[in-house]
Amino acid sequence: MVGSGIFMLPRSLAEVASPSGVLSAWVITGFGVLMTALVFGNLSLRKPELNGGPQNYAKALFRENSNSSLLAGYLVSWGYWVANWSGNVAIITTFASYISTFFPVMTNGHPLIKILGTTVTTGGVITFIVCTILLWSVHYLILNGIEGAGKVNFVATAAKVLGFLLFILACLYAFQASNLVPFYEPIEGEGGVQSGFLSQINNAAIATLWAFVGVESAVVFSTRAKNKSDVKKATILGLLIALALYLSITLLVMGTLPQNELVQSQKPLVDALKTAIGPSGSMVMAILGVISLFGATIGWVLLSAEVPFQAAKQRMFIPNFLKENKKGSPVFSLWITNLCTQAFLFSVISQSMASAFDFMIFIATLAFLVPYIVASLYQLKLVIKGETYESTRKSRTTDAVIASLAAIYSIWVIYAGTADMKTFLFGIALLASGILFYPLVPKHVASKEKPAEK
Secondary structure: OOOOHHHHHHHHHHHHOOHHHHHHHHHHHHHHHHHHHHHHHHHHHHOOOOOOOOHHHHHHOOOOOOHHHHHHHHHHHHHHHHHHHHHHHHHHHHHHHHHOOOOHHHHOOOEEEEEOOEEEEHHHHHHHHHHHHHHHHHHHHHHOOHHHHHHHHHHHHHHHHHHHHHHHHHHHHHOOHHHHOOOOOOEEOHHHOEEOHHHHHHHHHHHHHHOOOOOOHHHHOHHHOOOOHHHHHHHHHHHHHHHHHHHHHHHHHHHHOOHHHHHHOOOHHHHHHHHHHOHHHHHHHHHHHHHHHHHHHHHHHHHHHHHHHHHHHOOOOOHHHHOOOOOOOOHHHHHHHHHHHHHHOOHHHHOOHHHHHHHHHHHHHHHHHHHHHHHHHHHHHHHHHOOOOOOOHHHHHHHHHHHHHHHHHHHHHHHHHOOOHHHHHHHHHHHHHHHHHHHHOOOOOOOOOOOOOO
């Protein structure tokens, strides 16, 4: 979860909301995602056989072996896969944004050529090359074994959590309450339209949810877990750690940088630490950012390839995605996933890294909401039918409330996403494109077949 969001969101949120709107959005999102995390964690214990990803919950919503169940499982697999690899673009461009601290030429806006009305800049080309090198370096690391890639990711995660704690301590001394004043004021958007308090929360909803996507990732990797009970523990603990970091760091960045500087920042945490302890601070934060985002890229590329691989194992995706190499890595899935990511990386050639980040998190977050809603609906189905609740009536009521709140939260964020209709429709088209490849999915599933264990 703690990937690109923490490094770029303070700027994205400052554009659309005042401090009161930002903090309110974090609290509401934290609560909504907690409900969603509880749904995933609960399903991992009540339905451990439905491992490998939320597509299994979509399939289980319908009658076993029906065309509807197969189509639902496939479409959720497709949408979840698209959400992952398109979200990787945001993570990789954030990596480039922070590494530009050491190579300022990456932000050079000098125009080189014009292609189909789009101006290609010097900085854009260099940034594209850096992003491409990162993507394919991670690709080959994973090809050499998932376990080794996981260890690298763990080291990067531990380093960034310690680094964030240092950041919090440093910025506490530079914190200026005056930077949070006025705590609330209307925000002027495009066309001079002003957003009030509730509109600001709506506008911040997708950005804050982006910071938490990945809360379900322990469920996707559950087939590789030694102890199934660890899946729920990892989900809840990961969420609580992330929420504490997000609230602390967002508030400190807003209190360290004046509003006008924050809105213009391409790397807000670097600029905040520079203000707190001088130029050396910006270098420390940039190094931390690069390490953290490298680890996040490994984790998310791995997850992106795992999604269609697991779906194909359960005969809900194109069979070619089942191919593995000698190291156990899903080689075909990894190649196709990263080629799709590579295609979308062209967005950095003509846009600033911040603009590319905003565009990609919008599309990816909307796509992630599909499996979130499906999981909530499947939990409600279990509650209504009483399945797995034979001797736990109290838990049945509690889980019904949690699943309902999770579903309502996801629907609200989708509603908030319609504010940017052009990007919203682009995201819907990307999800709907999966229908074109549905004929390649096997249509006959054995009636007693269960997901394979790794």
